[in-house]
Amino acid sequence: MVQDFTQETLLLYAYNELDPLMATRLEQRLMIDPELKAQLNEIQECQSILGTPEHAPHDTTIQIILEESGKSQLEIH
Amino acid sequence: MKNHVISDKELVKQYLQGNEACLEMLIKRHKNKIFTTILYIVNDHYIAEDILQETLIKAIRTLRKGKYNEEGKFLPWIVRIARNMAIDHFRRSKRMPKITSQDGKDIFRTFEVDDMNREETYVRDHRDDMIRELINQLPMEQKEVLVLRHYGNLSFKEIAAITDVSINTALGRMRYALNNMRKIIEEKSISLQ
Structure with missing residues (x-):
């Protein structure tokens, strides 16, 4: 039996x-x-x-997030 | 993301045990993929930076509250947060965002491409702009499947779960997205060489 392959299968x-x-x-x-x-x-x-471009956020953005995390006094659990 | 010495799951676990450095590793490992996904949805560099910040801060707070239970699937989890934030942005704004101006984008990229050949950078930027414009012309439902699959690296099954549709619907949207993209390229005789 010949199997049909759909575009979804190809994807x-x-x-x-x-x-x-x-x-x-x-x-x-x-x-x-x-x-x-x-x-x-x-x-x-x-x-x-x-393509597979990877755009990078600005270093400052990441720094702000890490500082925010470090400053946070929220307790784990 | 393959061949990492420490898995995302392990990094999350160690972060929750108080090792802040693990959070930095997690963020640095995935930041570009998350950012690219956001950028291709909102099509604006500045807004994408803001949404990335909101996304990561929300993720950190969720982790710290002990509400993360994704069993090692960190990237799909955080991309889902990013996607929801980006969609919220669309709902809040009354008009579709325009592409970031060349001047604005260059301010960001000056720091990243110091050593690259200027002409090569211009060609790459121009091509990226055209791809983003192309994607931006797709209906939102098609655009988000395409972006989440191609740039966010989520599986169709994960996308189906995030967007609350069946996997067949997600696949159908992707099929339409690619077909429409081809039509736009043909109709406008766009060269992406």
């Missing part, structure tokens, strides 16, 4: 959230299904466009 795969067994089945299908492969490529292109 889970692209973000490494698909369970290993399903991922293996999908990879086998991708080798013989160019339309499905094209859909996955589109998702991966979007991931690439979004």
Whole structure:
């Protein structure tokens, strides 16, 4: 029986959230299904466009928070 | 976040036992991811700094009151606080925030990129601005799933829980977000090379 893979399944795969067994089945299908492969490529292109930038807050912001924590007299528990 | 010598769970535990240094380690470990997530939701550097402060102070107070019970899932927990703060910000403000002016952003970044080539920095900043503008054009429900998944590194299951929808709905929103993003790029012939 040929299994249908939805775009949601492709999304889970692209973000490494698909369970290993399903991922293996999908990879086998991708080798013989160019339309499905094209859909996955589109998702991966979007991931690439979004990139993985990490913006950093200003050091002062972090310093204020740590000072606030140090000053706080709230009791643990 | 992999290969940390001390887990988040252990750091939280030691912090609650009085080791302040563990809080600093936790914050420094996750600050960029939390900040980036907030920034991509509110699209304003200054507001994102404020929301990050509010988020972390709220998290610290919750920890100290002994109300944290996330069993080691520190990042999803704190990103959820950040997301709620960012959404609150939207509800309070009557208009959508505009992107931070170049001048304002440069004030922050002057300290971070002293050694970087100016042209390289300009290209990177310009590209980041375009991506942020692109994301900002998406409907809020799609935007928040995209940001939480791609930049906050939360799983779709975690996003579904935070946003109080089914996992299929979260996945559907992500699918629409990516499709809409592609449409905007095509319609406006945006180059993101």
